[in-house]
Amino acid sequence: MPFALLKFGINKNFPFERHADLQAPKALGSSYDVVIIGGGGHGVAAAYYLAKYHGITNVAVLEKGYLGGGNTGRNTAVIRSNYLTPEGVHFYTESVKLFTQLANEFDFNIMYSQRGQLTLAYTDAAVRAFRQRVEVNKHFGGHTELIGPTEIAELIPCLNMHPGQLSVQAGLWHKDGATARHDAVAWGYAKGATQRGVELHQLTEATDFIIKNGKVSGVITNRGTVHCGCVVQAVAGFSSLLAAKAGFRMPIVSYPLQAMVTLPVKPFLGPMVSSPAHHCYVQQTGRGEIVIGGGSDPYPLYSTRSTLDLKESLLASTLEIFPFMANFRLMRQWAGITDMTPDYSPVMGLSPVENYYLDAGWGTWGFKATPICGKTMAQLVASGGKVPELIAPFSMDRFEVFRQVNEMGATAASH
Amino acid sequence: MKMMNCPLNGPRNISEFVFGGEVRKQPDPDHCSDIEWADYVFYSDNRLGIVTEWWLHAPSGYWFIAERHTATGEIQRTYDPSEIFNERIEFSTVNKEVLA
Numbered sequence: 001m002p003f004a005l006l007k008f009g010i011n012k013n014f015p016f017e018r019h020a021d022l023q024a025p026k027a028l029g030s031s032y033d034v035v036i037i038g039g040g041g042h043g044v045a046a047a048y049y050l051a052k053y054h055g056i057t058n059v060a061v062l063e064k065g066y067l068g069g070g071n072t073g074r075n076t077a078v079i080r081s082n083y084l085t086p087e088g089v090h091f092y093t094e095s096v097k098l099f100t101q102l103a104n105e106f107d108f109n110i111m112y113s114q115r116g117q118l119t120l121a122y123t124d125a126a127v128r129a130f131r132q133r134v135e136v137n138k139h140f141g142g143h144t145e146l147i148g149p150t151e152i153a154e155l156i157p158c159l160n161m162h163p164g165q166l167s168v169q170a171g172l173w174h175k176d177g178a179t180a181r182h183d184a185v186a187w188g189y190a191k192g193a194t195q196r197g198v199e200l201h202q203l204t205e206a207t208d209f210i211i212k213n214g215k216v217s218g219v220i221t222n223r224g225t226v227h228c229g230c231v232v233q234a235v236a237g238f239s240s241l242l243a244a245k246a247g248f249r250m251p252i253v254s255y256p257l258q259a260m261v262t263l264p265v266k267p268f269l270g271p272m273v274s275s276p277a278h279h280c281y282v283q284q285t286g287r288g289e290i291v292i293g294g295g296s297d298p299y300p301l302y303s304t305r306s307t308l309d310l311k312e313s314l315l316a317s318t319l320e321i322f323p324f325m326a327n328f329r330l331m332r333q334w335a336g337i338t339d340m341t342p343d344y345s346p347v348m349g350l351s352p353v354e355n356y357y358l359d360a361g362w363g364t365w366g367f368k369a370t371p372i373c374g375k376t377m378a379q380l381v382a383s384g385g386k387v388p389e390l391i392a393p394f395s396m397d398r399f400e401v402f403r404q405v406n407e408m409g410a411t412a413a414s415h
Numbered sequence: 416m417k418m419m420n421c422p423l424n425g426p427r428n429i430s431e432f433v434f435g436g437e438v439r440k441q442p443d444p445d446h447c448s449d450i451e452w453a454d455y456v457f458y459s460d461n462r463l464g465i466v467t468e469w470w471l472h473a474p475s476g477y478w479f480i481a482e483r484h485t486a487t488g489e490i491q492r493t494y495d496p497s498e499i500f501n502e503r504i505e506f507s508t509v510n511k512e513v514l515a
């Protein structure tokens with residue numbers, strides 16, 4: 001054993017970081033400047049940036065279950081910015097930039113791995129849409145290009161170039177595409193926020209609100225009433241239920257989204273591969289497992305049950321593009337409740353209730369937005385409701401003026 | 416596979432059906448505000464509990480109504496729309512004049 005190691009063993013101060021990543025829970029206070037409902041990545045990210053950039057630390061994050069136990073801990077962690085609309089691409093590009101620096105910022109390894117994402121086109125129409133996405137992406141500083149079958153076969157030698165009657169015509173090669181450990185992102189933000197004085201209260205459910213003259217002043221929870229200056233709602237699949245307590249409706253329908261992983265195998269797949277025509281995407285984790293995901297379930301439900309139908313159809317599609325995976329063994333499967341909007345873009349900003357801010361409508365695509373969403377929500381809160389330009393296009397009232405931000409084609413089955 | 420009882424064809428696999436959204440009252444398109452219309456088109460109750468929804472049996476092209484629990488997924492009842500819609504609905508008086 002090297003002596004250098006022994007030195008740590010006898011050193012009284014080792015381990016140097018003696019405090020736990022998260023502080024022990026405190027009693028729930030009776031009042032906070034900001035109450036954030038939902039302890040997923042989005043909620044704790046907003047708390048972190050409020051504390052770090054705006055010096056606002058009298059903040060409570062209320063989580064009905066455990067930190068990151070919602071969609072944050074269930075997603076397939078695709079991080080990318082190759083969307084379609086200028087509004088969307090601009091927003092997600094900023095998020096990808098923040099992601100690249102997160103591990104350093106947290107001093108906590110989020111296992112960020114930039115391996116690139118390849119989306120496959122089998123038809124002329126798909127190739128045309130890809131060309132448009134390439135140009136919009138380049139405009140906002142992303143690294144995305146259109147590549148042909150020869151380059152695709154070189155990039156992913158094991159890909160079936162002719163599944164069924166289809167032939168791969170081109171690929172949208174997004175070099176910025178990346179993945180990260182999703183729980184670590186939630187933990188990094190929670191650690192940074194709580195070390196700065198934010199309180200994270202797990203097993204604490206918001207059940208109702210105190211609203212007078214259209215203005216929120218308190219949150220009722222299973223552990224008592226909490227008065228507050230303002231509320232941030234970041235509860236993903238449960239957005240409509242919480243909004244109903246605050247007295248308004250949302251342009252959201254909650255659908256389960258299922259995913260699965262195989263037993264680990266030797267590394268063979270560098271880039272993440274997505275085939276919208278097959279409604280599936282596939283990637284290999286750092287541990288060697290193959291993660292397989294697709295689109296949401298065909299009907300709304302507030303249950304994270306899994307179905308055999310979806311496994312069958314998703315695996316059938318996967319085997320079309322990677323036939324040799326037929327003898328892999330599935331290891332785990334799960335689901336999350338996704339808050340789907342009509343235009344596949346989020347709902348961020350003001351709500352019909354004063355001092356009540358919305359971070360919702362993240363559907364199947366919100367993990368990648370965690371950093372920029374937290375940062376802009378913190379700006380919104382700290383400024384007392386001045387909507388940052390970056391998120392202005394995602395305001396809920398865009399539907400009332402028929403100004404949707406249509407990302408359906410760039411989202412479905414790609415996340 | 417999960418089964419659903421089609422009021423026209425009897426019990427069938429759930430994969431034969433298409434979800435068609437909450438049953439709700441359509442505002443009069445000629446007299447409602449943009450906000451009311453947007454609310455009808457884009458917003459939802461998205462409730463947890465028993466909900467009343469439109470469903471389509473795709474192979475036979477038959478639309479019907481289902482009452483379903485959105486936590487358990489249990490389908491309580493399916494029935495022909497005539498149970499609710501038992502008189503003719505005039506969507507618009509204006510359009511009729513234009514057409515005439």
Ligand SMILES: Cc1cc2nc3c(=O)[nH]c(=O)nc-3n(C[C@H](O)[C@H](O)[C@H](O)COP(=O)(O)OP(=O)(O)OC[C@H]3O[C@@H](n4cnc5c(N)ncnc54)[C@H](O)[C@@H]3O)c2cc1C
Nearest residue numbers: 038040041042064070071072075076078206336366367368
């Ligand atoms: C299977 C799957 C795959 C996905 N793949 C991707 C992907 O590859 N890339 C991507 O970018 N996105 C993906 N997503 C979407 C992404 O996971 C979510 O959009 C994102 O994690 C949302 O984060 P959040 O913090 O807003 O929500 P969540 O992490 O769901 O956090 C919300 C929290 O609010 C809590 N809560 C709810 N109601 C209350 C209440 N009344 N009081 C207190 N707490 C409450 C919940 O317990 C939950 O922990 C995927 C989702 C799923 C399910």
